[in-house]
Amino acid sequence: xxxxxxxxxxxxxxxxxxVELHPVQRSHAWIGLVLWLVICAALAAGAAFVLQQQQPPPxxxxxxxxxxxxxxxxxxxxxxxxxxxxxxxxxxMIFAAGLFWRSQTIQPLCRVQHVEIERGPIEKRFNLAxxxxxxxxxxxxxxxxxxxxxxxxxxxxxFVLDYTTPSDEADSVTEQASL
Amino acid sequence: MIAEQASADEEQxxxxxxxxxxxxxVSGFLxxxxxxxxxxxxxxxxxxxxxxxxxxxxxxxxxxxxxxxxLQYLLFRFRVMASRIEVRQGVLNRRVTSLEFARVQNVSxxxxxxxxxxxxxxxxxxxxGSSSDEIHLSxxxxxxxxxxxxNILRQRIETESAxxxxxxxxxxxxxxxxxxxxxxLIIHGLTNNxxxxxxxxAAAVLGQMGDxxxxxxxxxxxDLGSDTAAALADQSIFIVMLGVLSLxxxxxxxxxxxxxxxxxxxxxxxxxxxxxxxxxxxxxLLNQRExxxxxxxxxxxxxxxxxxxxxxxxRNLVFEQIAQGGNDSSGxxxxxxxxxxVTAPQSLELSEAVMPSPDVFALDYQxxxxxxxxxGLLLLGLVYVALAVAATAALSLPxxxxxxxxxxxxxxxxxVFGRYKRWGLALTGHHVxxxxxxxxxxxxxxxxxxxxxxxxxxxxxxxxxxxxxxxxQIASRxxxxxxxxxxxxxxxxxRCLAYVESRRESWM
Numbered sequence: 001x002x003x004x005x006x007x008x009x010x011x012x013x014x015x016x017x018x019v020e021l022h023p024v025q026r027s028h029a030w031i032g033l034v035l036w037l038v039i040c041a042a043l044a045a046g047a048a049f050v051l052q053q054q055q056p057p058p059x060x061x062x063x064x065x066x067x068x069x070x071x072x073x074x075x076x077x078x079x080x081x082x083x084x085x086x087x088x089x090x091x092x093m094i095f096a097a098g099l100f101w102r103s104q105t106i107q108p109l110c111r112v113q114h115v116e117i118e119r120g121p122i123e124k125r126f127n128l129a130x131x132x133x134x135x136x137x138x139x140x141x142x143x144x145x146x147x148x149x150x151x152x153x154x155x156x157x158x159f160v161l162d163y164t165t166p167s168d169e170a171d172s173v174t175e176q177a178s179l
Numbered sequence: 180m181i182a183e184q185a186s187a188d189e190e191q192x193x194x195x196x197x198x199x200x201x202x203x204x205v206s207g208f209l210x211x212x213x214x215x216x217x218x219x220x221x222x223x224x225x226x227x228x229x230x231x232x233x234x235x236x237x238x239x240x241x242x243x244x245x246x247x248x249x250l251q252y253l254l255f256r257f258r259v260m261a262s263r264i265e266v267r268q269g270v271l272n273r274r275v276t277s278l279e280f281a282r283v284q285n286v287s288x289x290x291x292x293x294x295x296x297x298x299x300x301x302x303x304x305x306x307x308g309s310s311s312d313e314i315h316l317s318x319x320x321x322x323x324x325x326x327x328x329x330n331i332l333r334q335r336i337e338t339e340s341a342x343x344x345x346x347x348x349x350x351x352x353x354x355x356x357x358x359x360x361x362x363x364l365i366i367h368g369l370t371n372n373x374x375x376x377x378x379x380x381a382a383a384v385l386g387q388m389g390d391x392x393x394x395x396x397x398x399x400x401x402d403l404g405s406d407t408a409a410a411l412a413d414q415s416i417f418i419v420m421l422g423v424l425s426l427x428x429x430x431x432x433x434x435x436x437x438x439x440x441x442x443x444x445x446x447x448x449x450x451x452x453x454x455x456x457x458x459x460x461x462x463x464l465l466n467q468r469e470x471x472x473x474x475x476x477x478x479x480x481x482x483x484x485x486x487x488x489x490x491x492x493x494r495n496l497v498f499e500q501i502a503q504g505g506n507d508s509s510g511x512x513x514x515x516x517x518x519x520x521v522t523a524p525q526s527l528e529l530s531e532a533v534m535p536s537p538d539v540f541a542l543d544y545q546x547x548x549x550x551x552x553x554x555g556l557l558l559l560g561l562v563y564v565a566l567a568v569a570a571t572a573a574l575s576l577p578x579x580x581x582x583x584x585x586x587x588x589x590x591x592x593x594x595v596f597g598r599y600k601r602w603g604l605a606l607t608g609h610h611v612x613x614x615x616x617x618x619x620x621x622x623x624x625x626x627x628x629x630x631x632x633x634x635x636x637x638x639x640x641x642x643x644x645x646x647x648x649x650x651x652q653i654a655s656r657x658x659x660x661x662x663x664x665x666x667x668x669x670x671x672x673x674r675c676l677a678y679v680e681s682r683r684e685s686w687m
Binding site (some may be wrong): 014103107143 | 211501536630631632633634635638639642652654669672673674676677679680683686
């Protein structure tokens with residue numbers, strides 16, 4: 001057996017619980033709210049048009065119930081987007097999110113295969129960007145931080161790229177050969 | 180000198196042997212058989228048609244496949260360069276695949292049954308990327324294929340480490356790690372359902388068997404049908420139940436027989452060999468297959484015990500490599516190497532031979548919170564109470580159904596309890612081990628170096644009780660354990676991150 005098991009002093013380890021997380025841009029939540037209001041309005045118009053032509057008129061509670069559902073969805077999107085938080089440490093990136101289900105994902109930078117910045121037309125208009133970090137394996141969704149200010153995203157990407165191209169060449173060859 | 184001469188020739192674009200037409204014909208028919216459900220309406224119409232048209236239809240499909248195969252052969256070119264292999268192929272969609280040796284994950288040599296008399300083989304080269312990057316060179320001379328494989332393996336190692344010379348020397352003496360005898364494979368067939376191997380090929384095989392087989396099956400079912408009908412007509416309910424029971428037993432027997440057959444077909448002559456860097460797996464009865472993979476590509480070792488495995492005290496050991504993007508069934512087999520039905524000590528020995536591994540049976544595992552049990556039992560209780568209310572009030576079923584429901588509920592509760600007791604996570608200096616299961620126990624072992632990403636997840640309620648799910652993403656799978664004590668989960672995360680980030684070792 002070449003197997004060994006050295007003890008590690010726990011108090012010396014950096015702890016994720018100590019990290020202070022920054023919220024993403026506030027406009028990201030407002031965009032989500034407006035987007036969903038527009039979607040719900042469009043759906044409501046469509047539903048109203050269809051329901052008007054129903055021969056036995058639909059039950060009276062249907063419309064208020066649908067409105068309630070739509071409002072709840074809009075509020076949920078807004079509130080969820082307000083929970084998004086992230087932090088950069090010198091060796092990894094942390095992303096936390098969730099209202100009822102809260103998750104905290106940590107991506108070590110040395111396992112990042114490639115980096116992507118994504119900006120849709122609306123995001124571009126409000127100078128927002130989504131940063132995506134890809135690692136090996138397809139099981140969990142890609143590590144993505146939406147609602148970053150444009151230049152923050154650029155700086156984060158530069159940091160990650162800088163980190164993933166280390167000075168010792170031999171390591172980087174095998175790291176990048178995988179995908 | 181001779182080897183250099185040969186490799187210079189291989190840099191030219193070259194066609195496959197004429198015999199590769201057979202390979203393309205077989206893969207054409209297999210593709211057809213795989214999509215047989217989509218063709219069902221056509222087949223249905225075909226049955227009602229004139230026999231002449233039916234024969235013509237089948238003949239034209241067969242002809243189309245054969246013409247397609249000939250075209251595929253004519254348009255297929257490959258060349259072997261210094262550090263990569265390139266293939267041009269395709270009839271309607273031409274495509275050029277270029278595969279760097281450094282990205283090669285497995286190289287396997289297959290001897291399909293229809294090439295057995297000619298001793299021709301198929302060389303399959305898989306990349307770590309998507310399954311569309313696979314390269315299949317069919318109808319190669321055995322020695323040619325061996326030479327190509329040796330070339331690929333040697334160059335792959337040269338590009339990645341300077342220890343090429345040492346490796347080349349060691350290549351000769353791969354030590355036998357384990358082989359499996361026929362009794363082992365029979366046990367494997369009994370404990371694991373390998374009937375699907377037969378089922379997969381059945382579509383094609385049944386077609387070849389033609390009328391006699393169908394008639395046999397038909398008459399069998401006709402007899403059964405008349406028997407059951409008679410029993411239903413004038414026998415008591417006891418006889419009917421006996422009939423159903425014997426029919427069920429017969430079904431189980433047939434599936435088990437198929438499973439044993441499937442196990443022997445795919446694992447006959449199983450041999451796992453290894454040297455300091457590489458593993459070689461040899462297996463198969465009709466289609467012999469020899470696969471090479473690098474030890475460092477193994478991400479997770481899964482030691483799986485099904486409930487039937489427990490009867491024979493065996494378990495399956497699976498070496499998992501990087502999971503491919505598209506999880507399709509055709510190539511999925513290649514990313515995992517399964518060692519069928521080994522004993523517990525053998526499983527430890529083999530794990531140790533592939534990578535330094537902890538003794539999973541002797542570790543202390545952190546148990547999950549009793550809240551998981553409470554939540555499971557609560558949900559279960561709600562469902563069964565609802566069922567009971569529905570059974571009595573709405574459907575007004577007889578009283579004994581309530582007792583039956585009670586029995587089922589308590590068995591279900593035992594299952595929930597068993598699963599809860601099995602969950603466990605252990606962190607050693609270099610490994611993380613997850614224990615799970617119900618009757619059989621499954622252990623997943625991953626070196627900490629292989630961790631890609633970590634995640635903690637909790638609901639608001641779990642947060643109040645300081646509990647957390649933990650998810651460790653490895654390139655081959657995500658290892659997840661529910662409802663661990665928060666302090667422990669955070670400690671695991673901190674220690675995993677510190678290990679990965681301070682060492683920055685390669686995970687491939």
